[in-house]
Amino acid sequence: MKKGWIKSMLQTAAGAALALTVMAAPSQKAQAQSLTLCWAAWDPANALVEMSKDFTAQSGIEMNFEFVPWPNYADRMLNELNSGGKLCDLLIGDSQWIGGSAENGHYVKLNSFFDKEGISMDDFLPATVYAYSTWPKGSPNYWALPAMGDANGWVYRKDWFSRPALRSEFKSKYGRDLEPPKTWTEMKDIAEFFQGRDIDGKRVYGAAIFTERGSEGITMGATGALYSWGFKYQNPNKPYDMEGFVNSPDAVAALEFYKELYKCCTPPGYTDSYMSEGLDAFKSGQVAMMMNWFAFFPGLHKDPVVGGDKIGFFVNPGQKVEASTLGGQGISVVSYSEKKDQALEYIKWFASPEVQKKWWSLGGYSCHKSVLLDPGFANTQPFAADFLKAMDGVQDFWQEPAYAELLLAMQKRVHDFVVADQGTAQEALDKLIEDWTETFEDEGKL
Amino acid sequence: MPRPSILQKIASSAAVATPAPVARQVRGLSDRAIAWLFVTPTILLLLAINIFPLIWTIQLSFTNYKANRAARGEKFIGLRNYERVLGDADIWITLQTTAHFLIWTMLLQVLLGFGLAWLLNKQFKGHSFWTTLILLPMMLSPAVVGNFWRFLYQPQIGLFNYIIAFFTGADPSSFEMLGDVNLAPWSIVIVDTWMWTPYIMLICLAGLRSIPDYIYEAAEVDRASKWRQFWSITIPMILPFLMLAVLFRAIENFKMFDLVVQLTNGGPGSVTELASINLKREAFEKWRTGYSSAFAIILFVTVFGVANIYVKALNAVKQR
Numbered sequence: 001m002k003k004g005w006i007k008s009m010l011q012t013a014a015g016a017a018l019a020l021t022v023m024a025a026p027s028q029k030a031q032a033q034s035l036t037l038c039w040a041a042w043d044p045a046n047a048l049v050e051m052s053k054d055f056t057a058q059s060g061i062e063m064n065f066e067f068v069p070w071p072n073y074a075d076r077m078l079n080e081l082n083s084g085g086k087l088c089d090l091l092i093g094d095s096q097w098i099g100g101s102a103e104n105g106h107y108v109k110l111n112s113f114f115d116k117e118g119i120s121m122d123d124f125l126p127a128t129v130y131a132y133s134t135w136p137k138g139s140p141n142y143w144a145l146p147a148m149g150d151a152n153g154w155v156y157r158k159d160w161f162s163r164p165a166l167r168s169e170f171k172s173k174y175g176r177d178l179e180p181p182k183t184w185t186e187m188k189d190i191a192e193f194f195q196g197r198d199i200d201g202k203r204v205y206g207a208a209i210f211t212e213r214g215s216e217g218i219t220m221g222a223t224g225a226l227y228s229w230g231f232k233y234q235n236p237n238k239p240y241d242m243e244g245f246v247n248s249p250d251a252v253a254a255l256e257f258y259k260e261l262y263k264c265c266t267p268p269g270y271t272d273s274y275m276s277e278g279l280d281a282f283k284s285g286q287v288a289m290m291m292n293w294f295a296f297f298p299g300l301h302k303d304p305v306v307g308g309d310k311i312g313f314f315v316n317p318g319q320k321v322e323a324s325t326l327g328g329q330g331i332s333v334v335s336y337s338e339k340k341d342q343a344l345e346y347i348k349w350f351a352s353p354e355v356q357k358k359w360w361s362l363g364g365y366s367c368h369k370s371v372l373l374d375p376g377f378a379n380t381q382p383f384a385a386d387f388l389k390a391m392d393g394v395q396d397f398w399q400e401p402a403y404a405e406l407l408l409a410m411q412k413r414v415h416d417f418v419v420a421d422q423g424t425a426q427e428a429l430d431k432l433i434e435d436w437t438e439t440f441e442d443e444g445k446l
Numbered sequence: 447m448p449r450p451s452i453l454q455k456i457a458s459s460a461a462v463a464t465p466a467p468v469a470r471q472v473r474g475l476s477d478r479a480i481a482w483l484f485v486t487p488t489i490l491l492l493l494a495i496n497i498f499p500l501i502w503t504i505q506l507s508f509t510n511y512k513a514n515r516a517a518r519g520e521k522f523i524g525l526r527n528y529e530r531v532l533g534d535a536d537i538w539i540t541l542q543t544t545a546h547f548l549i550w551t552m553l554l555q556v557l558l559g560f561g562l563a564w565l566l567n568k569q570f571k572g573h574s575f576w577t578t579l580i581l582l583p584m585m586l587s588p589a590v591v592g593n594f595w596r597f598l599y600q601p602q603i604g605l606f607n608y609i610i611a612f613f614t615g616a617d618p619s620s621f622e623m624l625g626d627v628n629l630a631p632w633s634i635v636i637v638d639t640w641m642w643t644p645y646i647m648l649i650c651l652a653g654l655r656s657i658p659d660y661i662y663e664a665a666e667v668d669r670a671s672k673w674r675q676f677w678s679i680t681i682p683m684i685l686p687f688l689m690l691a692v693l694f695r696a697i698e699n700f701k702m703f704d705l706v707v708q709l710t711n712g713g714p715g716s717v718t719e720l721a722s723i724n725l726k727r728e729a730f731e732k733w734r735t736g737y738s739s740a741f742a743i744i745l746f747v748t749v750f751g752v753a754n755i756y757v758k759a760l761n762a763v764k765q766r
Contacts, residue, residue: 075730075731078514079730082513082514082516082733100514100515103515104514104515104516104517105517213711213712213713213714213715214711214712267602268601268602268619268622269600269601269602269619269622269624269625270625271622271624271625271713271714272624272625272710272711272713272714401515404514404731404732404733405732405733405734408727408731408732412536412715412716415713415714415715415716416715416716417715419625419713419714419715420627420713420714420715420716420717421627421715422627422715422716422717442510
């Protein structure tokens with residue numbers, strides 16, 4: 001009797017195990033047919049989620065997403081790559097990471113895949129290929145597909161700019177119309193004009209600019225001014241020769257100007273602010289102008305409170321040259337992924353002109369020529385023409401493998417001078433050269 | 447014959463339940479062997495999570511290793527990292543900032559903590575309620591404290607600015623506690639003091655309550671004034687407690703990271719960049735592993751050395 005009971009128990013257990021195995025089989029298959037894409041948590045990422053449903057429908061591969069807020073994005077993702085993590089099969093990584101990720105073997109080199117699938121880099125805007133895909137810079141070695149074009153631009157309160165009383169007051173004070181500025185000097189005039197003014201019973205301020213200390217904020221903001229004054233990272237004829245370029249008189253003037261703009265015309269307490277703080281200030285009607293990435297402009301344009309006709313956009317003003325700070329990213333296959341073939345399939349799908357058109361229509365910034373060079377492109381969105389203009393003159397930070405060290409040195413020197421009033425612009429840039437020289441010496445490049 | 451207690455019953459039944467072979471084996475172990483049996487897991491854990499990383503850090507501090515470029519390998523560079531750390535003007539500024547933070551927080555916390563303990567020791571009506579209320583800040587997470595003080599310090603909507611404005615008549619948005627170079631170092635001192643004064647108070651209160659009443663009664667008989675009683679009885683008897691509290695808090699504040707990162711992230715510029723924040727940036731943002739290892743060892747030796755001297759002083763005070 002006892003033996004019979006044990007036998008029946010064993011039979012039941014075996015049956016249950018078999019049933020569980022059968023039930024688990026489809027879920028294991030689904031798990032094998034899934035990819036994880038890592039990116040920053042921001043508006044374009046939502047557009048990508050929406051668009052990727054088409055890929056799932058077409059390929060049967062489920063898409064999972066890992067989005068990290070911008071202030072922690074670099075830390076989180078670079079830690080993932082450095083530790084050989086398998087979380088991300090696909091990574092939309094910042095342009096500055098490309099050197100380190102290529103040299104350290106984090107990304108899969110895509111040349112043979114592009115050749116096999118007939119994906120040509122000639123189909124993408126040259127500036128984006130150079131910035132988001134190549135390492136060494138400008139060489140035909142591709143580590144990413146240009147995925148999200150971006151540059152630093154400006155948005156302004158068109159409804160305030162068009163008020164007759166304000167326009168007339170501005171004209172009498174500055175001798176020109178209150179229009180989006182063409183130079184940084186004009187912009188500062190406008191910012192000063194609005195600073196501390198009462199509009200609709202509320203105190204408003206001139207401009208929201210980048211001042212963040214921890215990650216990359218103040219560097220991305222200040223370089224917007226530096227590039228417009230003709231800043232160069234190095235001697236074009238002698239790589240890593242920075243003396244007289246990084247600390248040129250124009251560079252000093254640009255940095256001093258950025259500080260003046262910060263001091264005169266930002267909201268109170270604006271000492272550590274980046275994208276989200278700028279958006280908060282602008283959306284709450286605190287500022288007349290805001291520096292931010294083009295990536296946010298579709299969302300702002302749709303904003304029920306400050307969007308639509310209330311706002312306008314303008315490209316980063318020139319001063320001595322027309323130039324903008326590059327944002328944006330390329331999409332790469334992580335070399336530690338166990339699903340590289342499926343990840344490459346996603347890139348193939350993403351590179352097709354139809355998908356690229358949909359990408360732009362949903363709020364992503366395509367880098368594909370079929371989208372950008374379409375004669376009607378400039379009229380598709382109120383900021384489209386400015387985006388094209390910005391991408392024409394973009395400049396990026398160092399993309400060296402040691403970029404993090406170079407970036408944090410600049411964060412410190414610029415923040416020390418602009419926000420903390422430590423030393424002069426000349427001293428800040430001289431010290432920056434010392435920091436960067438030490439880094440390049442460690443790297444064996446000097 | 448007395449009835450066996452419940453504990454005796456449990457013990458005897460457990461002894462019976464122990465299988466004879468196991469019981470024989472355990473009986474065969476010496477006291478020393480049993481002691482090692484209990485201590486070994488802890489020692490192994492300590493070696494794995496404390497000693498091994500320490501030795502590895504010392505080894506890395508003599509190399510040019512970068513954790514984000516492991517494939518590049520590492521090269522022995524002797525004392526170069528130590529020379530760089532000690533010759534780096536920014537590191538000395540960071541240490542000065544840490545010293546400023548440490549000295550002022552300790553001073554304020556000792557004065558306020560002792561004062562509060564002195565008041566609460568008076569056993570007035572409702573003193574238990576006030577004790578609980580005062581202890582609340584130290585029960586909060588530093589990340590939470592950092593975040594809500596950041597809102598309190600916000601120049602446009604922050605309560606702190608409005609309170610100051612109420613008493614001074616100044617415009618609330620005319621000053622920035624976290625954004626002003628001169629005020630930011632004090633803003634972190636204020637928050638740390640608010641949060642950790644209760645800790646000092648608690649230890650002082652324990653010290654005050656441990657002083658026997660008969661000592662004061664004897665002093666009263668000898669017609670010692672209150673002031674004399676305070677200096678000759680209270681202070682000497684509470685000093686070991688106070689010194690112990692200062693030791694704990696000073697070590698914690700030397701390593702202070704979370705609260706200040708939430709409040710200022712080391713800014714504006716680098717005026718509130720404490721040693722630990724700088725170390726984290728060097729190690730995990732710039733990835734200068736060798737350099738940051740050398741800096742970490744220097745900090746460790748400093749804290750260890752100072753703490754040892756302090757503990758000797760503490761023992762001397764206790765033996766008086």
